[in-house]
Amino acid sequence: MNNVFVYCEIEEGQIADVSLELLTKGRSLADDLKCNLEAVVIGADLKGIEKQIIPFGVDTLWIADDKSLYPYTTLPHTSIIVKLFEEEKPQIALMGATSIGRDLGPRVSSALHSGLTADCTSLIIGDHEDKKNKKEYKDLLYQIRPAFGGNIVATIINPDCRPQMATVREGVMKKEIRSEAYKGKVKNIEVEKYVKPEDFIVKVIERHMEASKVNIKNAGIVVAGGYGVGSKENFDKLYELADVIGAEVGASRAAVDAGYASHERQIGQTGVTVRPKLYIACGISGQIQHTAGMEESSMVIAINTDKNAPINNFADYIITGDIADVIPKMIKHYKLNTK
Numbered sequence: 001m002n003n004v005f006v007y008c009e010i011e012e013g014q015i016a017d018v019s020l021e022l023l024t025k026g027r028s029l030a031d032d033l034k035c036n037l038e039a040v041v042i043g044a045d046l047k048g049i050e051k052q053i054i055p056f057g058v059d060t061l062w063i064a065d066d067k068s069l070y071p072y073t074t075l076p077h078t079s080i081i082v083k084l085f086e087e088e089k090p091q092i093a094l095m096g097a098t099s100i101g102r103d104l105g106p107r108v109s110s111a112l113h114s115g116l117t118a119d120c121t122s123l124i125i126g127d128h129e130d131k132k133n134k135k136e137y138k139d140l141l142y143q144i145r146p147a148f149g150g151n152i153v154a155t156i157i158n159p160d161c162r163p164q165m166a167t168v169r170e171g172v173m174k175k176e177i178r179s180e181a182y183k184g185k186v187k188n189i190e191v192e193k194y195v196k197p198e199d200f201i202v203k204v205i206e207r208h209m210e211a212s213k214v215n216i217k218n219a220g221i222v223v224a225g226g227y228g229v230g231s232k233e234n235f236d237k238l239y240e241l242a243d244v245i246g247a248e249v250g251a252s253r254a255a256v257d258a259g260y261a262s263h264e265r266q267i268g269q270t271g272v273t274v275r276p277k278l279y280i281a282c283g284i285s286g287q288i289q290h291t292a293g294m295e296e297s298s299m300v301i302a303i304n305t306d307k308n309a310p311i312n313n314f315a316d317y318i319i320t321g322d323i324a325d326v327i328p329k330m331i332k333h334y335k336l337n338t339k
């Protein structure tokens, strides 16, 4: 049975958000392909982990639970995934474009002689006609991502080798539980049959984890600044507004490239995808690569000197004006109303 597989990352007993997002995407791909969704989790002390995974619509969950498997090291995880994929022959395999996925994905794809497209921004099922060789392919995975320095959006297919592998960054796909009552089965992997003693040549002696200080992905309100903000100093006004209304600060790529904000704040096709209750776009023109990362916001306020800026097409409220005038007024207004 050629199913869709998702490798689930785990950190201190919790499945990573990116893996849950991939399970959601994997479920919809499996629905399109009329096949099952399977997930793999590798680690230690995984009792009860299925409760976090199966509700996402997982039909089979493979668990490799052994104290030697946490924290992640490259070789044992690769051995387990490669052998499992050799046995189960998935048609699609998805991993997070995290430091783990970027390490594991290429090793697995190289061992299986399959292809891998990194940092996909969209994954859909489609057909392909190879006119030269007069061949038709049905139900391929379209692996869509920016290419050539971000100047084009490429659709990459892998007609011949399996699995079709892709990595996706956190926040790009939506996370959605299929049903709390979803019925999936658990299969335990006999770890000793999948790993070799030499897989454990690398030992993690000490780990130091530093949580990201920026959490725009889960913010209820985002104040996002674009190139129109004009300078890093002017961005401080956005931080002040964000502080007053309990928001996070995001940025367009042009603002990040200009050094007004750090890359982790970039919203859009090659940044983070956000779905806040309120998105305040300040000096952002609204190019498609930006709106791809914010168009599902519940409410949008656009502040722009150009009344015809494309961002206005996404806005519930349009303020035509200079942010240097508008933002201080907003700060004053909200300060007055929150006293």
Ligand SMILES: Cc1cc2nc3c(=O)[nH]c(=O)nc-3n(C[C@H](O)[C@H](O)[C@H](O)COP(=O)(O)OP(=O)(O)OC[C@H]3O[C@@H](n4cnc5c(N)ncnc54)[C@H](O)[C@@H]3O)c2cc1C
Pocket (backbone or CB within 6 Å): 146, 147, 149, 150, 151, 152, 153, 225, 226, 227, 228, 229, 251, 252, 253, 254, 255, 266, 267, 268, 269, 270, 271, 272, 282, 283, 284, 285, 286, 287, 288, 289, 290, 293, 303, 304, 305, 306, 309, 321, 322, 323, 324
């Ligand atoms: C493959 C690819 C991937 C990309 N990925 C992303 C991505 O992830 N995120 C992203 O954002 N972009 C991305 N881009 C870039 C994108 O195409 C745009 O170039 C970028 O979004 C423009 O940023 P901006 O709106 O801040 O700047 P601009 O397009 O320069 O717009 C500035 C806006 O500010 C307004 N303005 C100027 N002065 C003021 C003022 N004083 N007050 C109020 N308004 C003012 C202007 O009228 C204008 O509308 C990508 C491009 C490619 C090709």
